[in-house]
Amino acid sequence: MRPRIGITSWHHEEGGERWEYVPEPYSRATAQAGGLPLILPTIHVGAAFKPAPTLDELLDAVDGLLFTGGEDIHPSFYGEPIEERCGRIDQDRDHFELELAQAALDRQIPIVGICRGIQLLNVVLGGSLYQDLSYRPGTLPYHHSSREKRYTLIHKVNLQPESHLAKVFGRSAFDVTSTHHQLLKDVAPPLKAVAFSDDGVVEGVEAENYPFLLAVQWHPERMIRKHPEQLALFQALIQAASSRRERRGPSGSY
Ligand code: MN
DSSP states (O other), X not given: OOOEEEEEOEXXXXXXXXXXEOOHHHHHHHHHTTOEEEEEOXXXXXXXXXXXXXXXXXXXXXXXXXXXXXXXXXXXXXXXXXXXXXXXXOHHHHHHHHHHHHXXXXXXOOEEEETHHHHHHHHHTTOOEESSGGXXXXXXXXXXXXXXXXXXXXXXXXXXXXXXXXXXXXXXXXXXXXXXXXXXXXXXXXXXXXXXXXXXXXXXXXXXXXXXXXXXXXXXXXXXXXXXXXXXXXXHHHHHHHHHXXXXXXXXXX
């Protein structure tokens, strides 16, 4: 069986209903790399039904996690007031994903974070964010490209050659898409910044002393069609998830 990869979702309210969804490139990339993509609803937050599924039940059902892009994280989670240029926030999603990430880290589940995902992992581990790129001196505005350019390569990233991330991609520099307006400020100590843009923005982190955690600020899932080497991040996640699954055995227990 393919390793099961839980993918975090967006939600909004429409016509009195709650909609939960992900952009298709995340699940396509996961499947293309050999994983079974499973979209995770933000079920246990304010769930209208009782008893809501628990995080343990949810984590029993996956072998790896993909934290996707999305809204800004409420600054209260890193101890700051909301500043003027902070963007849209979904606090239900924040609560769910921060609890999910902490529980997954406790279980040492393989994790990849993308865009909001790198920010979320930094925050849950005690790091902080710039609420807008204009708040970090020297940051160039191109990181926040328009929706029409979300598949366009915007800027270069430089990866530390000895990093896990560079080994996964098999190279230490390439051009990437970029649609983020927030960025990492203080990088939480368990994480190590290993990829940077030329203007010094943290574009990639990895965790030391953890089985598998890689996170990037760009969008590899959108690049795969034209730049298939970006699939390597998903393949690495699926390989780690597969190894973990084998260690757990057929019963799913440890
Ligand atoms: Mn960028």
